[in-house]
Amino acid sequence: MDLNPAVKDTMEFLGRVRKLRNGIENKMLRVETLRDMATGTTAAVSDMPRSDSPNLQRMEAVLCKVADLESEIARDQAAMETARAEITAALSELEDYREQQALYGRFVECNGWAAIAKECGFHIRTVQRRLDAGIEHLAALMEGRLPHGQE
Secondary structure (H helix, E strand, C coil): CCCCHHHHHHHHHHCHHHHHHHHHHHHHHHHHHHHHHHHCCCCCCCCCCCCCCCCCCHHHHHHHHHHHHHHHHHHHHHHHHHHHHHHHHHHCCCCCHHHHHHHHHHHHCCCCHHHHHHHHCCCHHHHHHHHHHHHHHHHHHHHHHCCCCCC
16 A cells, blocks of 8 residues: 555654654663673682683673663653654644544554543544544645645
């Protein structure tokens, strides 16, 4: 299925929160793994000879990676909040409140179909139709804001 370029751009715009959220979750898992590595380090006493080039700064390297990832997570969280605010502002321009509600639940709150349907009081298929219509309407609104030929 080929999407109209305006709809494709709108989908990318709306998908930013989910993409950032997934990246944050992955980085948090990596931080947790690195912390486990750092705290799971024990000194082993052995009469075996040491390797020629031991990594004496291993703990320091792990802790630096943790600090770097935590800094990236903070930046990503700020970017996610900015994206949420921009998407919410764009959704407020839609005339149909039900479309706003479906798009907000899906793209700002990152909820599944069942949760959105329950919150809106609709059947899941109705939510999907509202979402599709909302994306089309939002694409038309956003396309009208951009100067011709600019992407």
